[in-house]
Amino acid sequence: MELEKAVVRKARRGNDEAFLFIINTIKLDLYKTAYAYLHNREDALEAVQEVTVRIYQEIKKLRKEAFFKTWAIKIMINYCNDVLRKRKHTVLNDELVHVSGKADSYTLLEIEDAMNQLDQRSREILTLKYFHDMKLKDIAITLECPEGTVKTWLNKALKSLRKLLDEKGGMSHV
Amino acid sequence: MFEKEEKNLIGWKKAYDELLYPAEDIDAAIQAGFQKGRQQKKKVMRKRWLYSSAAAAVFFITFFVSIRYSNVLANYIAVIPGMEKVVEKIRYDKGLLAAVENDYVQEVGVSQERNGLKVNIDHVIADEYGMVLFYSIESNENQTNYQIHDLELKSAKGKDPVMATSGYGVDFPSDTPRNKVDTTAELFFSEPLETTDFILDLEVGTGTQKEQFEIPFSLNKSLEQKKTYEVNKTVSIEQQNITIKQVEIYPLRVAVTLEMDESNSKKILSFDDLRLVDEHGEAWTKISNGVTANYINEHEQILYLQSNYFKEPEELYIVLNRLQAIDREDDTVVVDTSTEEIVKQPKGDLLSDLEVIGNDVWFKLKTEKEFNYSLFSSAKDANGNDYYHGNMVEGTVENGKQRMGVHLESAKVANPLTLELSFYPEWVRGGAKVKVK
CATH class of the missing domain: 2.60.40 (Immunoglobulin-like)
Structure with a gap:
């Protein structure tokens, strides 16, 4: 962690090699986040490129070096939300159809669909917490709000998700 | 409390972990993003210049020139609303400043709105053979990216002005979203103007929107003779x-x-x-x-x-x-874009590190001081097609080398590509x- 912090600090000061090093440590996280939001390869790759530009330009402003990854993923989520706002219709993730099929009691596509319908804040919290296994404390620091607030958001998000899933599974999962 | 939902979310994440990821494409996207970020790092004013005849342009101004305004000018700025913005844009040109000082600026004050985008023509300095337009673009929403395309001056009646050169554009996309940008267009004509009533055609784009404008305006002061x-x-x-x-x-x-x-x-x-x-x-x-x-x-x-x-x-x-x-015999540079090699260049080998990124051909130029000129006037391929229309890209100086390049209209050229030098540090x-x- 300390080593990573030192490299992030170098990157912040404009060292390009340090930047490439740290961006490479999180490239899969960036891609996966984009893919989970946008559901297709081309858009996810474009997102990775554009977000790399943004991270490069904004890194000077990163205040907490230890939280580079969370901060970068947050930028990716913002980017994806912008793209989704401009998109006219939802895109189904057809690759996911071919994987195992079910996540516990619901199909993956049902979960995806529910995630799509969530409000931005809820989706962001669930993505950070479950998709990236982040601690609530770290999320709170990155979003610059008290941990209690994050907990409240998380509860609200899970509640919304339950409601959306219940609507879907109402028939087949009774 | 939410065990079931949590289980479902964990299962969903696992499914993503099992997917195959296009590792090479991701690496390429990271590289491309990094290069783009580097090129945009240095934000200088970049305008698009159109040449109807062979012309040369300086693409760079020193931003921190300090000019001491004369008392007349200082008073003028103080009493005439909007004049400060005009002076700000021309502070590097003492001739234009003198025009302002001598009350030769014309106020126009017309605007047009299309779906939340608005163009205002504020002021004009004109003579028989040229015009500097001071205009602004406003948007309902904050934008980081404003673009202007196909700006043309037409005559409201009679013969259209014959354009010699025109230059227009907005600052590079900036970090800070803005709902208004002030900018200028410089138009020069090869024949004297025959009218005082014009229509300004232009297309304004933001990241998400594109609108066409046709704005009529008139000059009310007579134009001085040369x-x-x-x-x-x-x-x-x-x-x-x-x-x-x-x-x-x-x-x-x-x-x-x-x-x-x-x-x-x-x-x-x-x-x-x-x-x-x-x-x-x-x-x-x-x-x-x-x-x-x-x-x-x-x-x-x-x-x-x-x-x-x-x-x-x-x-x-x-x-x-x-x-x-x-x-x-040294007036051209010959390159091969497929192998990224410089085949021929002037004695002294000041150019190196040829790199092709998309449609941009980048060089490094060995130079002690920043060389603020466009290096080339044309880029002809083996079939004699010119792929360079005056759109140059420019980067930073590092270790005595300046990165600069040309934007080609197409990356599919028949090599070798011959670039004619328009400026060179000798x-x-x-x-x-x-x-x-």
């Missing part, structure tokens, strides 16, 4: 003969027509230090941001200086010292003074 001096005197600098044929003084700029001797051993690329000087030693130098020259033919060109129209000097001289020049030096009046 003053012409026939000179026809020849000077010699390092055995290169140059004839100063004619000096025309317009309110917007001064045009000096020069002819190079066909037997000169060098091709003169640029008159870096050519000035008008009056009897008190006051000097008017070259245009520092915009069109600096027009090429009539291989041996003849028109050079543009900041205007002294609003001064009436007793005596007037042209002084020239330093010229950018290269040996005739000089001949000497002094000459010629009386104009």
Whole structure:
């Protein structure tokens, strides 16, 4: 962690090699986040490129070096939300159809669909917490709000998700 | 409490972990993003220049020039609303500042709105052969990216102005979203204007929107006539003969027509230090941001200086010292874009590190000081097609090397590609003074 912090600090000061090093440590996280939001390869790759530009330009402003990854993923989520706002219709993730099929009691596509319908804040919290296994404390620091607030958001998000899933599974999962 | 939902989310994440990821494509996207970020790092004003005839332009202005405004100008700024913005845009051109000082600016104040985007034409400085338009773009929403395309000046009645050069654009996309940008367009004509009623056509784009505008506007002040001096005197600098044929003084700029001797051993690329000087030693130098020259033919060109129209000097001289020049056989650079190799370049090998990124061909130029000129005037492939339309890209100076390049209209060229040099950091030096009046 300390080593990573030192490299992030170098990157912040404009060292390009340090930047490439740290961006490479999180490239899969960036891609996966984009893919989970946008559901297709081309858009996810474009997102990775554009977000790399943004991270490069904004890194000077990163205040907490230890939280580079969370901060970068947050930028990716913002980017994806912008793209989704401009998109006219939802895109189904057809690759996911071919994987195992079910996540516990619901199909993956049902979960995806529910995630799509969530409000931005809820989706962001669930993505950070479950998709990236982040601690609530770290999320709170990155979003610059008290941990209690994050907990409240998380509860609200899970509640919304339950409601959306219940609507879907109402028939087949009774 | 939410065990079931949590289980489902964990299962969902696992499914993503099992997917195969396009590792190479991701690496390429990261690289491309990194390169793009680096190129945008240095945010300088970049305008798109269109050439209807061969012309040269300086693409860079020093942002932190301090100019002491005269008392007249300071008063003018204070009493006339909006004048501060005008002066801000032309502070690097003493001729245009003098036009403002002499109340030669025209207020226009017309605007047009299309779906939440608005264009306002605020002020104009015009003469018979040119026009500087001061306009702004407003959006309902904050935007980081404003683009202007296809800006054209039409006549509201009668013959359209014949465009010689036009330059327009907005600052680079900036970090801070803005709902208004102020900018300028500089239009020059090859024939005198025949009307005072115009229509400005342009397309404005933001990241998400594109709108067409056709804005009618009129000039209400009469346009001043040019003053012409026939000179026809020849000077010699390092055995290169140059004839100063004619000096025309317009309110917007001064045009000096020069002819190079066909037997000169060098091709003169640029008159870096050519000035008008009056009897008190006051000097008017070259245009520092915009069109600096027009090429009539291989041996003849028109050079543009900041205007002294609003001064009436007793005596007037042209002084020239330093010229950018290269040996005739060295006037092109030949490259292969497929292998990223420089096949031929002028003696001294100042160019290196050829890199092709998308449609951009990048070089590194060895230079001690930043070299703020567009290197090339054309890029012809093996079939003789010119892929360069004056759109150049420019990067940073690192370790004595400056990154700069050209944007090609297509990346599919038949190699080799021959780039004609328009500027190059090699000089001949000497002094000459010629009386104009």
